[in-house]
Amino acid sequence: xxxxxxxxxxxxxxxxxxxxxxxxxxxxxxxxxxxxxxxxxxxxxxxxxxxxxxxxxxxxxxxxxxxxxxxxxxxxxxxxxxxxxxxxxxxxxxxxxxxxxxxxxxxxxxxxxxxxxxxxxxxxxxxxxxxxxxxxxxxxxxxxxxxxxxxxxxxxxxxxxxxxxxxxxxxxxxxxxxxxxxxxxxxxxxxxxxxxxxxxxxxxxxxxxxxxxxxxxxxxxxxxxxxxxxxxxxxxxxxxxxxxxxxxxxxxx
Numbered sequence: 524x525x526x527x528x529x530x531x532x533x534x535x536x537x538x539x540x541x542x543x544x545x546x547x548x549x550x551x552x553x554x555x556x557x558x559x560x561x562x563x564x565x566x567x568x569x570x571x572x573x574x575x576x577x578x579x580x581x582x583x584x585x586x587x588x589x590x591x592x593x594x595x596x597x598x599x600x601x602x603x604x605x606x607x608x609x610x611x612x613x614x615x616x617x618x619x620x621x622x623x624x625x626x627x628x629x630x631x632x633x634x635x636x637x638x639x640x641x642x643x644x645x646x647x648x649x650x651x652x653x654x655x656x657x658x659x660x661x662x663x664x665x666x667x668x669x670x671x672x673x674x675x676x677x678x679x680x681x682x683x684x685x686x687x688x689x690x691x692x693x694x695x696x697x698x699x700x701x702x703x704x705x706x707x708x709x710x711x712x713x714x715x716x717x718x719x720x721x722x723x724x725x726x727x728x729x730x731x732x733x734x735x736x737x738x739x740x741x742x743x744x745x746x747x748x749x750x751x752x753x754x755x756x757x758x759x760x761x762x763x764x765x766x767x768x769x770x771x772x773x774x775x776x
Contacts, residue, residue: 526775527739527767528568528746529760530724531753533558535585535604536576542751543575544702552754556592562753563598565760568775570596571624571694571748573651574604578627579669584611586618593619603651603694612639616647624694626651627667630674630681633688640689649724650685651694654678654711663711670698678711679718686719693719694748697727704730704751712742724748732758732766739772 533540533555540558541549552558559570574585584605593600602615603624612623629636629650639648653670654663663678682693695715697708707728716723722745725738729749738744752758764774 525745526773527744528724529566529735529763529774530569530571530746530748531558531562531567531760532726532748532750533570533572534575534750535572535588536574538585538588540754541575542702542754549575555588558754559592559596559600562760563596566764566776567598567760568746569599569601569621571601571603573602573624575669577605578667579671584615586614589615589618589620601649603649609635609638609642612643616643622647622649622692624649624651626653627672629685630665630667630676633684636685636688636690640691645689645691645721648690649692649694650682650690651696652678652682652685652715653696653698654708655698656708656711663714666698679714682715682719686721690721692722692724692745694724695726700728702751703728706730706734707738707742707744707747709737709742712738712744716743716745722746732763735763736767736770736772739767740770 540552540555543549582605599621601622602620606625607628653666657664665674665676665681700708707725712725724746725744726748735747738747767774
């Protein structure tokens with residue numbers, strides 16, 4: 524059985540790690556360099572850094588920060604935010620990034636997924652999906668530009684297309700659950716995980732260790748993204764892994 528991954532997420536705005544609630548009300552958390560070092564030492568399997576203002580504010584990807592970070596970091600780093608072209612991906616890869624996460628640009632230009640995959644391999648392409656429930660249609664819709672724009676695109680259809688175009692992973696963010704601490708959107712997670720054959724990373728809503736377990740055991744996630752619980756020091760990555768092992772979930776030690 525493939526070991527499940529624990530991935531801290533650093534949402535970054537203007538060079539500072541922040542934590543929001545349903546993509547709004549951003550609260551400063553701290554220095555991204557210090558937090559990356561802390562989580563690496565605590566046993567993170569990967570780290571994802573997302574510049575949440577880059578796309579809405581038409582900023583370029585945070586290559587300068589990545590150049591400062593990667594010389595002393597030895598675990599995989601995935602970077603998202605502001606990526607609009609293959610040139611942006613080149614710049615991030617040259618800076619030391621291992622994977623890139625694309626959301627808005629992929630929705631606007633799905634061929635970009637294939638272009639990146641052909642250049643760097645599918646394992647480097649993470650398609651990030653910002654999903655919000657549409658109660659009228661009883662489905663979920665994709666949002667772009669930091670959760671600000673409703674594209675009207677069905678999440679399940681888009682996840683399958685992203686896989687077909689060469690995505691290596693899906694990063695599944697629930698706008699409804701973000702920052703609530705009430706748990707991942709398990710229905711959404713299970714719906715996507717059972718329709719694609721590539722790894723799905725659960726994101727948004729973790730508040731307890733049981734939420735993390737359920738993302739794996741019920742939602743069929745391959746990895747979980749965790750932010751607030753770690754930032755607030757409510758738990759540690761080692762404590763999460765120990766709990767999961769006791770619950771029968773295979774994780775990397």
